Amino acid sequence: MYILKNQALTLSAVILLTTGCSPSSEVPSSSKINDYNGSASITQGIAKTVESNLFKCENGRSRVASIGEIADSEGKVWIVPAENNFAIGPKAVDLYEECSNITPKNIADVDETSVPVVVVDPDGEEITGYIFADNYFELYINGNLIAVDAVPFTPFNSNIVKFKVKKPYTIAVKVIDWEENSGLGTEDNRGKVYHPGDGGFIASFSDGTVTSSEWQAQTFYTAPIYDLTCLNEIEGKRLSEACTTEGTDHGQNAYAAHWEVPNNWMEQGFDSTHWPQATLYSEDDIGVNNKKAYMNFIEKFSGAGAKFIWSTNVVLDNEVLLKYEVR
DSSP states (O other), X not given: OOOOOOOOOOHHHXXXXXXXXXXXXXXXXXXXXXXXXXXXXXXXXXXXXXXXOSOOOTXXXXXXXXXXXXEOTTSOEEEESOOOOTTTSXXXXXXEBGGGTBOOSSGGGSOGGGSOEEESSTTSEEEEEEEEESSEEEEEETTEEEEEOSOXXXXXXXXXXXXXXXXXXXXXXEEEOOOSBTTTTEEEETTEEEEEXXXXXXXXXXXXXXXXXXXXXXXXEEEEESOGGGOEEETTEEXXXXXXXXXXXXXXXXXXXXXXXXXXXXXXXXXXXXXXXXXXXXXXXXXXXXXXXXXXXXXXXXXXXXXXXXXXXXXXXXXXXXXXXXX
């Protein structure tokens, strides 16, 4: 878990947060913080970088995976894009990972027997999982951290995990769509300095479990937001469908919405019945047709019946928690 280091904003930043004012007429924000009436905490502007880069690509190029801190108008400090266990968690074995020169052409070229088995129940069933995440995941089984993604941002990779567990068991996954512009949910892309990225998660398991709309998905960090009146909450859904997903060159004062993550969210006994069902996305929606980390093993993903899932907004929702009960 990332430890908070600094819980203070400059006076000027606090003034901006409490008034909703923008120092530049070029910023596309069109509302003030007091226009928002939902359950989220709202921050504005870029976060302070507290970890410059979590990952170094040894054999290629990768986007910078930084960690930031930003305070809301009440002084609460939020970690962006999310608190995570990348630095200390057990790394999932790579199916495909260019930075480590792991680039098999198909599943037959993967030595699955070498994948370590994490024992949850000594008398349980051994299960193999195949995972592709845009960008990052942390996998928990019955509250036990099984593995974290070996690459937090890019290049795109895929992973294989093994664990031993008895049914019924609970799968819990934290997924993060990383960001270049810390606290703003954006990256330099498609000709715009501040362009929102998109997420996506798909997995299949050897016991027949696959990602589907039967999984639950709740969002905990949404950005960028330029008009806070576009946010809505209905029956547990944290909705941002009315918010723009267009990129801009002047997004430095965008808003972000944050919700507190429950400490025990990954536990088997955690009550997530109020969480919405996951939303399905196609391979075209996620844009994987040119990604070898996915296409080289497609029979283990969509070929196994798995679907890409996320919250209701695969572009603006940057931290999403997934849960599913296997019976």
